[in-house]
Amino acid sequence: xxxxxxxxxxxxxxxxxxxxxxxxxxxxxxxxxxxxxxxxxxxxxxxxxxxxxxxxxxxxxxxxxxxxxxxxxxxxxxxxxxxxxxxxxxxxxxxxxxxxxxxxxxxxxxxxxxxxxxxxxxxxxxxxxxxxxxxxxxxxxxxxxxxxxxxxxxxxxxxxxxxxxxxxxxxxxxxxxxxxxxxxxxxxxxxxxxxxxxxxxxxxxxxxxxxxxxxxxxxxxxxxxxxxxxxxxxxxxxxxxxxxxxxxxxxxxxxxxxxxxxxxxxxxxxxxxxx
Amino acid sequence: xxxxxxxxxxxxxxxxxxxxxxxxxxxxxxxxxxxxxxxxxxxxxxxxxxxxxxxxxxxxxxxxxxxxxxxxxxxxxxxxxxxxxxxxxxxxxxxxxxxxxxxxxxxxxxxxxxxxxxxxxxxxxxxxxxxxxxxxxxxxxxxxxxxxxxxxxxxxxxxxxxxxxxxxxxxxxxxxxxxxxxxxxxxxxxxxxxxxxxxxxxxxxxxxxxxxxxxxxxxxxxxxxxxxxxxxxxxxxxxxxxxxxxxxxxxxxxxxxxxxxxxxxxxxxxxxxxxxxxxxxxxxxxxxxxxxxxxxx
Amino acid sequence: xxxxxxxxxxxxxxxxxxxxxxxxxxxxxxxxxxxxxxxxxxxxxxxxxxxxxxxxxxxxxxxxxxxxxxxxxxxxxxxxxxxxxxxxxxxxxxxxxxxxxxxxxxxxxxxxxxxxxxxxxxxxxxxxxxxxxxxxxxxxxxxxxxxxxxxxxxxxxxxxxxxxxxxxxxxxxxxxxxxxxxxxxxxxxxxxxxxxxxxxxxxxxxxxxxxxxxxxxxxxxxxxxxxxxxxxxxxxxxxxxxxxxxxxxxxxxxxxxxxxxxxxxxxxxxxxxxxxxxxxxxxxxxxxxxxxxxxxxxxxxxxxxxxxxxxxxxxxxxxxxxxxxxxxxxxxxxxxxxxxxxxxxxxxxxxxxxxxxxxxxxx
Numbered sequence: 001x002x003x004x005x006x007x008x009x010x011x012x013x014x015x016x017x018x019x020x021x022x023x024x025x026x027x028x029x030x031x032x033x034x035x036x037x038x039x040x041x042x043x044x045x046x047x048x049x050x051x052x053x054x055x056x057x058x059x060x061x062x063x064x065x066x067x068x069x070x071x072x073x074x075x076x077x078x079x080x081x082x083x084x085x086x087x088x089x090x091x092x093x094x095x096x097x098x099x100x101x102x103x104x105x106x107x108x109x110x111x112x113x114x115x116x117x118x119x120x121x122x123x124x125x126x127x128x129x130x131x132x133x134x135x136x137x138x139x140x141x142x143x144x145x146x147x148x149x150x151x152x153x154x155x156x157x158x159x160x161x162x163x164x165x166x167x168x169x170x171x172x173x174x175x176x177x178x179x180x181x182x183x184x185x186x187x188x189x190x191x192x193x194x195x196x197x198x199x200x201x202x203x204x205x206x207x208x209x210x211x212x213x214x215x216x217x218x219x220x221x222x223x224x225x226x227x228x229x230x231x232x233x234x235x236x237x238x239x240x241x242x243x244x245x246x247x248x249x250x251x252x253x254x255x256x257x258x259x260x261x262x263x264x265x266x267x268x269x270x271x272x273x274x275x
Numbered sequence: 276x277x278x279x280x281x282x283x284x285x286x287x288x289x290x291x292x293x294x295x296x297x298x299x300x301x302x303x304x305x306x307x308x309x310x311x312x313x314x315x316x317x318x319x320x321x322x323x324x325x326x327x328x329x330x331x332x333x334x335x336x337x338x339x340x341x342x343x344x345x346x347x348x349x350x351x352x353x354x355x356x357x358x359x360x361x362x363x364x365x366x367x368x369x370x371x372x373x374x375x376x377x378x379x380x381x382x383x384x385x386x387x388x389x390x391x392x393x394x395x396x397x398x399x400x401x402x403x404x405x406x407x408x409x410x411x412x413x414x415x416x417x418x419x420x421x422x423x424x425x426x427x428x429x430x431x432x433x434x435x436x437x438x439x440x441x442x443x444x445x446x447x448x449x450x451x452x453x454x455x456x457x458x459x460x461x462x463x464x465x466x467x468x469x470x471x472x473x474x475x476x477x478x479x480x481x482x483x484x485x486x487x488x489x490x491x492x493x494x495x496x497x498x499x500x501x502x503x504x505x506x507x508x509x510x511x512x513x514x515x516x517x518x519x520x521x522x523x524x525x526x527x528x529x530x531x532x533x534x535x536x537x538x539x540x541x542x543x544x545x546x547x548x549x550x551x552x553x554x555x556x557x558x559x560x561x562x563x564x565x566x567x568x569x570x571x572x
Numbered sequence: 573x574x575x576x577x578x579x580x581x582x583x584x585x586x587x588x589x590x591x592x593x594x595x596x597x598x599x600x601x602x603x604x605x606x607x608x609x610x611x612x613x614x615x616x617x618x619x620x621x622x623x624x625x626x627x628x629x630x631x632x633x634x635x636x637x638x639x640x641x642x643x644x645x646x647x648x649x650x651x652x653x654x655x656x657x658x659x660x661x662x663x664x665x666x667x668x669x670x671x672x673x674x675x676x677x678x679x680x681x682x683x684x685x686x687x688x689x690x691x692x693x694x695x696x697x698x699x700x701x702x703x704x705x706x707x708x709x710x711x712x713x714x715x716x717x718x719x720x721x722x723x724x725x726x727x728x729x730x731x732x733x734x735x736x737x738x739x740x741x742x743x744x745x746x747x748x749x750x751x752x753x754x755x756x757x758x759x760x761x762x763x764x765x766x767x768x769x770x771x772x773x774x775x776x777x778x779x780x781x782x783x784x785x786x787x788x789x790x791x792x793x794x795x796x797x798x799x800x801x802x803x804x805x806x807x808x809x810x811x812x813x814x815x816x817x818x819x820x821x822x823x824x825x826x827x828x829x830x831x832x833x834x835x836x837x838x839x840x841x842x843x844x845x846x847x848x849x850x851x852x853x854x855x856x857x858x859x860x861x862x863x864x865x866x867x868x869x870x871x872x873x874x875x876x877x878x879x880x881x882x883x884x885x886x887x888x889x890x891x892x893x894x895x896x897x898x899x900x901x902x903x904x905x906x907x908x909x910x911x912x913x914x915x916x917x918x919x920x921x922x923x924x925x926x927x928x929x930x931x932x933x934x935x
Contacts, residue, residue, distance in 0.1 A: 013385070013387075013389055015377075015381050016381065016385060016389040016390060016393060017389070019377075019378060019381060019393045019396075020389060020392055020393050020396070023378075023393060023396040023397060024396065026450070027396050027399050027400060027450075028396070028399075029415070029421075030408075030411035030412065030414070030415045030421075031403070031407075031411055033411065033414050033415050033421045034407070034410060034411045034414055037414060045419040045423070045424065045427075046419075046423075046424055046427040046428065047424070048424055048425065048428050088307035088308050088311070089308055091304045091305075092304050092305040092307065092308045092309075094304065095300075095301040095302075095304035095305050096301075096305060099300065099301035099304070100301065101299040101300070101301030101302045101305075102299060102302070103302075104301065107305055107309050108570075109563070109566075109567050109570075110309060110312050110313075110317075111308070111312060112562075112563050112566055112567070113312060113316045113317060113563075114312065114316045115507070115562070115563075116507070116559035116560070116562055116563045117316075117320065117507070117552055117555065117559055118507055118508075118510045118511030118527075118551045118552065118555045119507070119508065119511055119512075120511035120512065120513045120527070120528040120531060120532070120548075120551075121511045121527070121531065121547075121548035121549075121551040121552055121555075122316065122319065122320065122548070124323075124531045124532075124535055124544050124545060124547070124548040125319035125320055125322070125323040125545055125548050125549075126315055126319045127535060127541070127544075128319070128322070128323065128326070128535075128541045128544070128545050129315075129318070129319050129322060131541055144315065145315070147311065148311060148312070148315045148316060151308050151311065151312060155308060166655065166657060168653045168654075168655050168657035169657045169658075169659055169660075171622075171624055171644065171651070171653070171657065172651065172653060172657040172658075172659075172715075172718070173659070173670070174623075174624070174643065174644040174645050175622060175623075175644050175645070175649070175650060175651045175719070176645075176650070176670055176671030176674065176718065176719070176722055177645045177646075177671050177674045177675065177722070178645055178670075178671075178674055179645055182674070186670070187659055190659075190661040191659075191660070191661060193661075209404035209405075209406070211404075211405065211406055211513070211514045212513045212514060212528075215513070215514075215532070216513075216532055216535065216536070219536065226404065226406045226514075229406045229407075229410070230406065230514070230517070230518060233406075233409065233410055233413065233518055234518070239414075242410045243410070243414075246407045246410050246411070249404060249406075249407060250403075250407065253402045253403065253404060254402070256402060257402040
């Protein structure tokens with residue numbers, strides 16, 4: 001059936017080739033340029049290729065104290081936020097998926113509220129409240145604001161994961177003698193595990209790269225990695241610093257890419273956004 | 276019926292209590308995230324509206340006033356910022372539609388390795404943090420960037436760089452928003468069955484007619500959702516306009532940030548925030564409604 | 573080996589009575605089929621025995637011990653689900669061993685018992701397979717093994733073969749019957765397929781709208797159905813509504829003598845008990861359609877009032893469409909108020925009903 005709609009075998013897929021070339025140029029090419037800069041020691045205009053490759057700037061970047069403190073801080077923040085988020089969201093997700101209680105639907109959709117408003121406007125409104133609470137420029141202020149950002153993901157994806165676990169599997173486990181807690185541990189969690197792990201990873205990476213909350217709430221005391229990047233770019237320091245940091249920062253994102261493919265491929269992701 | 280005689284005499288207490296008494300353990304489990312949403316999403320919005328409308332009066336009490344709003348809408352600089360934000364948002368929405376609709380249509384009606392490659396490319400930007408994107412933008416399109424280098428190599432003049440012009444944020448934001456737009460449109464196109472298209476072709480419709488009469492009406496909702504989502508993200512975006520955009524006029528995101536931190540005028544900053552809420556409320560409501568309806572199915 | 577007593581069990585879902593005042597005693601080693609259309613409450617009943625639903629009223633005892641307040645994990649029952657419900661993150665061995673592990677048996681004994689039960693269900697050497705590497709039939713065997721390995725007192729089978737094709741279903745139900753006979757395990761088997769019930773059960777419970785219609789041996793359910801519903805649900809049956817008056821069941825086409833009080837009644841006669849003969853003159857009805865099954869022929873006869881009856885005859889040769897025929901019921905039963913009031917083993921030749929529009933011809 002699909003054959004009649006698709007490009008017949010043997011004919012050249014011109015639109016496909018066109019899209020592939022244009023998208024490669026627009027999406028891959030800029031990243032290659034960044035990658036090249038990271039391993040360049042001298043590259044003067046108007047040479048097409050750098051005059052000298054080398055790792056000198058990796059040494060320089062990695063020996064900067066502000067880079068290390070930002071990296072440690074970012075990792076600390078992401079870990080704390082992800083753990084807190086998992087601790088409060090996963091039980092909630094299980095409750096939404098498996099229990100009945102008054103107001104279940106309204107509460108479930110209340111998590112959308114954060115996404116129904118322009119994000120930075122909301123951040124400013126929160127910042128106004130943090131100002132009164134003296135949370136501006138503190139570690140926990142940033143934790144709170146980033147925690148709010150993870151809620152929707154960390155509830156909706158695990159809810160879908162829990163719901164997709166066959167009830168009969170859980171009943172079969174009860175039947176052979178497992179207590180409800182044991183069923184959750186041995187059956188429900190392993191079944192929903194991969195999807196939940198992906199959600200946790202997404203939330204970790206998302207928090208790691210979160211810039212706006214950290215910038216607005218954290219500055220000047222809290223300098224995360226992305227915030228440091230912005231200052232590097234704005235101050236027009238050595239070009240390679242930004243390139244090296246970009247390549248470094250790219251690593252967690254790449255891991256996320258590998259893991260999250262299964263969620264995004266499933267289309268569940270797009271539906272979560274209302275597609 | 277004789278066997279039932281025992282059960283007929285005065286109905287005994289039901290054994291099954293869950294029918295009559297439901298313990299709301301669930302509420303307890305969801306309490307923490309729900310309270311967090313209440314405290315850090317709902318309350319800030321409500322409080323922002325209240326604080327900008329009821330301000331301390333001279334006599335020590337509070338009075339209803341539109342003072343900050345009046346200032347915003349009479350201030351040349353604020354209005355320029357609002358205009359450039361609206362312009363950027365509109366341009367991004369337009370470009371996103373023009374770019375993503377053909378890609379989605381192609382992906383929906385193709386199978387094989389080339390479409391798979393195109394799809395991974397289209398989704399790729401989702402995994403590129405916007406700060407890395409901003410850096411890449413400068414290195415490629417900035418002054419003496421890679422494009423200038425290549426043009427110079429073949430003897431052409433340099434481009435007029437979009438870096439630090441209103442076009443900078445537009446290019447960056449479009450790049451950033453391609454993945455979700457494509458995904459949402461693809462998900463919508465999934466609802467258009469092959470049979471519906473074949474039936475239309477069968478009665479003699481050409482490809483453009485199929486697109487106009489069959490496909491577009493079915494994915495109209497998805498297009499609106501994709502646009503709403505982009506608009507909500509772009510209207511108050513911060514990082515890309517801050518790094519790539521001009522210093523003046525600036526978009527609402529950087530403007531609010533500067534008002535809050537540098538000018539140190541939180542009152543005015545939340546006024547600006549409430550104004551962005553106002554401009555986006557329609558898109559926000561539409562977005563929530565669509566997602567809720569989708570989940571309800 | 574166990575005895576199950578269910579007394580006056582009722583299950584309410586809101587206002588609907590899913591199961592209404594159900595009672596039965598299942599004895600040691602017996603296989604009882606719960607048979608009924610969907611929505612008849614058979615699965616709810618099974619799930620209540622397994623502990624997955626709590627009855628609203630009534631009692632259930634296994635070997636004299638009340639189990640109604642026990643959760644599923646504390647009940648000596650083993651359930652096989654329609655969707656097999658195997659745990660896809662464990663291999664076959666781990667699926668079967670899970671229950672034994674919960675009982676903290678030594679490793680060697682677990683291995684030995686799992687191997688034995690795999691052998692019993694004909695899956696020797698499949699222990700390392702993942703569940704999605706098995707065929708539908710094999711998955712269901714693993715599910716059966718998973719229950720059997722715990723040696724439950726009562727085995728519960730919830731339409732275990734519903735998702736399999738006809739051929740496989742027939743083979744598996746014979747295997748299950750063999751295993752059940754060998755282990756002498758008390759078994760309840762839910763199905764909506766009458767052939768399945770007739771072929772494996774010691775006794776059949778026919779359910780309709782949560783109520784028991786009949787509890788009897790398969791042959792009895794088939795030969796002497798207690799209600800018109802059972803008569804219609806099991807095998808093919810002609811059901812004809814009419815009125816008894818002055819010792820005769822009367823219908824517009826024909827009358828049959830019956831020894832019951834006057835009043836409305838339903839006559840039930842199986843196709844194989846309804847013979848045809850060519851009419852002498854104007855018949856009681858005419859042949860509507862002849863279907864030749866090779867081993868026998870099914871003749872649809874249309875009565876003057878438009879009602880159609882099925883008759884099973886040895887061959888199709890003598891019959892053709894529109895042919896006028898007379899009907900000769902053999903064994904039949906008469907129902908009134910949802911109960912049998914009269915059974916005739918050998919047919920009395922029916923008299924053709926007096927017709928007001930056409931001349932009366934007596935048969």
